[in-house]
Amino acid sequence: MSEDQKKVLEQQLWNIANTLRGKMNADEFRDYILGFIFYKYLSEKMEIFANDILQQDQITFKQLCADFDNKEEYLEAVQEEALEKLGYFLRPEELFTEIAKRGNSNASEDENTEIVAENFILEDLQKILMNIQLSTMGTESEEDFDNLFEDMDLNSTKLGKTPEARNEIIAKVLFHLDKIDFKIQDTELDVLGDAYEYLIGQFASGAGKKAGEFYTPQEVSKILAKIVTTGKEKLRSVYDPTCGSGSLLLRVAREVKDVNNFYGQEMNRTTYNLARMNMILHGVHYRKFDIKQDDTLENPQHIDLRFEAIVANPPFFAQWSASPLHMSDERFSQYGKLAPSSKADFAFVQHMVYQLADNGTMALVLPHGALFRGGAEHQIRKYLIEKNNYLDAVIGLPANIFYGTSIPTCILVFKKCRENPDDILFIDASNEYEKVKTQNILREEHIQKIIDTYHSRTEIEKYSHKATLEEIVTNDYNLNIPRYVDTFEAEESIDINAIAQELKKLDSDMTSIDTTIAGFCNELGIETPF
Secondary structure, three states: OOHHHHHHHHHHHHHHHHHOOOOOOHHHHHHHHHHHHHHHHHHHHHHHHHHHHHHHHOOOHHHHHOOOOOHHHHHHHHHHHHHHHOOOOOOHHHOHHHHHHHHOOOOOOOOOOOOOOOOOOHHHHHHHHHHHHHOOOOOOOHHHHOOOOOOOOOOOOOOOOOHHHHHHHHHHHHHHHHOOOOOOOOOOOOHHHHHHHHHHHHHHHOOHHHHHHOOOOHHHHHHHHHHHOOOOOEEEEEEEOOOOOOHHHHHHHHOOOEEEEEEEEEOOHHHHHHHHHHHHHOOOOHHHEEEEEOOOOOOOOOOOOOEEEEEEOOOOOOOOOOOHHHHHOOOOHHHOOOOOOOOOHHHHHHHHHHHEEEEEEEEEEEEHHHHOOOOHHHHHHHHHHHHHOOEEEEEEOOOOOEOOEOOOEEEEEEEOOOOOOOEEEEEEOOOOOEEEOOEEEOOHHHHHHHHHHHHHOOOOOOOEEEEEHHHHHHOOOOOOHHHOOOOOOOOOOOOHHHHHHHHHHHHHHHHHHHHHHHHHHHHHOOOOOO
16 A cells, blocks of 8 residues: 555545544544444454355355354354454454444445435444453453443434434444455555554544543654664563553564564553554454553552563653552662652653563653652662663653643663663754644654664764763763753854944944935935934
């Protein structure tokens, strides 16, 4: 698929999404359109899988909709295989295309035709979404599909005041989605995955401050992913303690040939559902991911595991309990201080460091203030550098690259076994970006410069510097980037004598002009204007 075709597909999906918009805000109609796309994906995956199994009997899955000899026996056989391989099961009459047809039996192939729903499908559709979850009960995949569609309330008045109005809008969305080919059978392409990521980004741009709860801009994700996969082709595990929609975990997978296992934790229930959908839709087998829903700092769900790669974009200035009970928690006890309750930034750092494997790398995004704030945060920074020597690099990013906030941010990179234990690399990339409308964007060349500089640890004037540990101590563990990377641009020197001579010449010229004007005024018999 070419870039132009990809953009057409993305625009088609965005147009369909806006059909649902009505009076809903971005994060509300997001849940519906992404849920319907996910249902379409599950249906197509189910049909392809079932057709492959039934090929030897020279029948198709959809043929089992009608009266068919030994129909239930075939369905039982397919269901058993599907639950093992796919993790869920859909009957042929529950497929997306079938429900879309029932809702739009009068529709023509012309996309401009006004869709008028002839059949009431809302009850059937709600039941199908529930059946997907029920099909997993008692199986390995039960947790991965539990309440996955709970945010899709088809009886919500936000979709329409009456059941008929709601049925009309849903039927229209299903009709238009049914016409789009996501090319699921082409394993070389991830058309649907890319389109899903595009939509998540579009919703994030319209979600204001809430965007930070579930989305990290792709260019930032790319930097984090490339850093934690440096020198590796395969990863045993990757972990994100604040995984949002799961996009950051999936971005890491793009940088290596294979990731054995994905782990994540997300506190927001709706976003947790989105993360699980995102994993499945990107072809990650249900046995290869473990996403939990809970507060990572208060109730960590993977605490006994250690991870080869850790990435995170924790919510900026998140609050946490900072309960004294945490001083007996191995994640925090050695530092002597807890991160302040009003700013959990370093609590996330401590948690991630604790779960980092000895051969692992972690990279996370923090607000710039985390580099230099005092008090408990100063003590934690000092311990990480002086006692552990885990901090490998500090990368300053441009302001206004995250949706919902314009604050400048930075990336901190940590390793337990550092190849360069005698210095910490500072990169100031804050001035290298492209402004697009109201947002600052990192282009490929900006990203590549950051990655190349990190890999080579090259010192570039006004861009990067390798600070010795002695320098860090001299600055009292203040990591504010301008202390280490001098980006000061000296103003052009001014020749005061030359300016004085120029002023004298101008004064002389003005006197001559005044005399000339006075002569003209005398000849005309009028007063001079000065």
